[in-house]
Amino acid sequence: xxxxxxxxxxxxxxxxxxxxxxxxxxxxxxxxxxxxxxxxxxxxxxxxxxxxxxxxxxxxxxxxxxxxxxxxxxxxxxxxxxxxxxxxxxxxxxxxxxxxxxxxxxxxxxxxx
Amino acid sequence: xxxxxxxxxxxxxxxxxxxxxxxxxxxxxxxxxxxxxxxxxxxxxxxxxxxxxxxxxxxxxxxxxxxxxxxxxxxxxxxxxxxxxxxxxxxxxxxxxxxxxxxxxxxxxxxxxxxxxxx
Numbered sequence: 001x002x003x004x005x006x007x008x009x010x011x012x013x014x015x016x017x018x019x020x021x022x023x024x025x026x027x028x029x030x031x032x033x034x035x036x037x038x039x040x041x042x043x044x045x046x047x048x049x050x051x052x053x054x055x056x057x058x059x060x061x062x063x064x065x066x067x068x069x070x071x072x073x074x075x076x077x078x079x080x081x082x083x084x085x086x087x088x089x090x091x092x093x094x095x096x097x098x099x100x101x102x103x104x105x106x107x108x109x110x111x112x113x
Numbered sequence: 114x115x116x117x118x119x120x121x122x123x124x125x126x127x128x129x130x131x132x133x134x135x136x137x138x139x140x141x142x143x144x145x146x147x148x149x150x151x152x153x154x155x156x157x158x159x160x161x162x163x164x165x166x167x168x169x170x171x172x173x174x175x176x177x178x179x180x181x182x183x184x185x186x187x188x189x190x191x192x193x194x195x196x197x198x199x200x201x202x203x204x205x206x207x208x209x210x211x212x213x214x215x216x217x218x219x220x221x222x223x224x225x226x227x228x229x230x231x232x
Contacts, residue, residue, distance in 0.1 A: 040218035049208055049225055055218035093158055097216050101174045104158040
């Protein structure tokens with residue numbers, strides 16, 4: 001099974017400042033035949049289900065603000081919130097969908113400093 | 114608007130059974146791969162099962178293989194999860210989610226239904 005790790009476990013950022021979350025997979029999730037990274041990012045607010053933010057490691061889902069961006073390839077990935085807003089307080093999860101089981105990272109909690 | 118509504122919430126004794134449903138609307142259900150994912154405070158999000166668009170292919174996490182069965186009724190736009198031989202560690206919020214293909218991201222999630230396994 002591919003193991004997903006995230007860092008940090010939590011972070012507190014001032015409004016308007018940048019937040020950076022890292023995700024690492026235990027093996028590459030880059031599929032060579034199509035050069036796509038099988039990696040997604042989700043946001044989960046309290047009492048709500050996860051919401052898709054980013055897929056194929058860097059493609060922003062429709063309706064997601066452009067302050068959210070994803071980068072990385074192979075085994076190392078990053079979710080960046082360029083200018084943190086109050087409504088971004090949530091837990092963020094990375095997930096691979098390279099093969100089953102589709103595992104998730106443990107989550108990173110983002111708060112306002 | 115895409116809607117996924119889970120039902121079947123309940124308290125069940127260890128060794129018991131429960132069937133969850135996920136009613137889908139707002140998209141072409143019969144073209145979508147569907148998943149069940151569960152979440153506990155201690156273990157985060159855990160994928161447990163996938164079914165392809167016509168129900169001919171299913172996949173399970175090792176933790177539920179042989180105990181849980183995923184199925185779908187495309188005429189009713191409904192996904193199911195039959196859970197047998199339930200254990201305390203199956204206690205979780207259960208979400209259904211859509212995906213455009215077998216190995217793609219999860220586009221939409223339901224709000225979840227809570228399963229508690231306890232004597």
